[in-house]
Amino acid sequence: MLSAFRSALTTPDLRKKILFTLGIVAVYRLGATIPSPGVSYPNVQECIRQVEGSENSGVYSLINLFSGGALLQLSIFALGIMPYITASIIIQLLTVVIPRFEQLKKEGQSGQNKLTQYTRYLTIALAILQATGIVALADRGALFGNCSLPVIPDSSVYQLSVIVIVMTAGTAVIMWLGEQVTERGIGNGMSLLIFASIAARIPAEGANILNNGALIFIGVCIFGLAIIASVVFVEQGQRRIPVQYAKRMVGRRMYGGTSTYLPLKVNQAGVIPVIFGSSLLYLPDLISRLAGSSGGPFQQFVQTYLVDQSSWVHIVLYVALIIFFTYFYVGITFNPEERADEMKKFGGFIPGIRPGRPTAEYLNFVLSRITLPGSLYLGIIAVLPNFFLGITGSGQNQNFPFGGTAVLIMVGVGLDTVKQIESQLMQRRYDGFLR
DSSP states (O other): OHHHHHHHHHSHHHHHHHHHHHHHHHHHHHHTTSBOTTOOHHHHHHHHHHHTTSSTTGGGHHHHHHTTTTTTTTBTTTTTTHHHHHHHHHHHHHHHHOHHHHHHHHTOHHHHHHHHHHHHHHHHHHHHHHHHHHHHHHHHTOTTTTOOSOSSSOOOHHHHHHHHHHHHHHHHHHHHHHHHHHHHSSSOHHHHHHHHHHHHHHHHHHHHHHTTOHHHHHHHHHHHHHHHHHHHHHHHOEEEEEEEEOOEEETTEEEOOOEEEEEEETTTTTTHHHHHHHHHHHHHHHHHHHHTOOSOHHHHHIIIIIIOTTSHHHHHHHHHHHHHHHHHHHHHHOOHHHHHHHHHHTTEEOTTSOTTHHHHHHHHHHHHHHHHHHHHHHHHHHHGGGGGHHHHTOSOGGGOTTSHHHHHHHHHHHHHHHHHHHHHHHHHHHHHHHO
């Protein structure tokens, strides 16, 4: 791997892409530290210190993770990339429900461009809603729990509207930065921005663990390396179904007769079920905060069993939601009948399985078998940090650097980026061989 990076840095055009990507990431992190106009930066920092290690910000801990801590600082990039992620998931789900979207998906690049445009519009709409909710919580003093300092000194409608507009514009700028990285840099731009946000929080979380003692810190690092190795192993794991293509004559040429395979990943759903499960668990807390109820039975139940991540009710419910959403997401994104029809259309078949409906039933059977260990793997990785809340100095498992959503995203993005760098290096080396 180190030799691949060294070769990448010695290749002029590839070096430019890597430096361009690093420059965009630096701009993104700079914007995450600039507060929005009208926000009292000293009061925000004091409120963050007061609620540090508590569970009062749990409703937005996932968004705060994806924004690299910019959410609680109410910066211009406070929303991070979360609105785009949500919009992309919604559009992807709607392609199964709405025939028009399904038709656009089959049209190729032109249809994909229209779906991308719809995703941008939906991102802006979701950014307005999320920014309004965050500003409303900050204005009421509910974003930081018991902090009594005025985060937004001027709470006029005009000032609050300016903050909402700035945060929404920040989301649009983040979208543009991610697209620039995808077009002119290395890797997927949106994924790399998420990677940078999560990586920016690791030093602070590592310092919290180090405060509990050097021996505990070393133990957590060793445990974290084992978790990362396990995640890499499972993420690379796949079931390869052999596919044989029959020979056929087209004019005077013979096509087909080749053997290939259909790869089915163990973790076919990626990190999407974890995001769905986390968002659904935070929804009751958000409702209770916006309703302004204090001490009621509903809020007491939510705080005791749903917000408290060391509660067994929270852990069991979280794992159950992840398993459910894994099967749900895989079921709507992978259509065995469509894959079987495509194979039959091009003369492909699975040895020992008849083309058509038997092939679809076989693919469905195999997919259901490998989805179960994939969902259990996601559930275990997601709840592992819940058992280490006492040594992290943090009230939320999302901030634990070696588990949960953080490690799943970082490992996935890291593997994808390294593969892209290696593929571009191979193209250039093959070009040299041909010369």
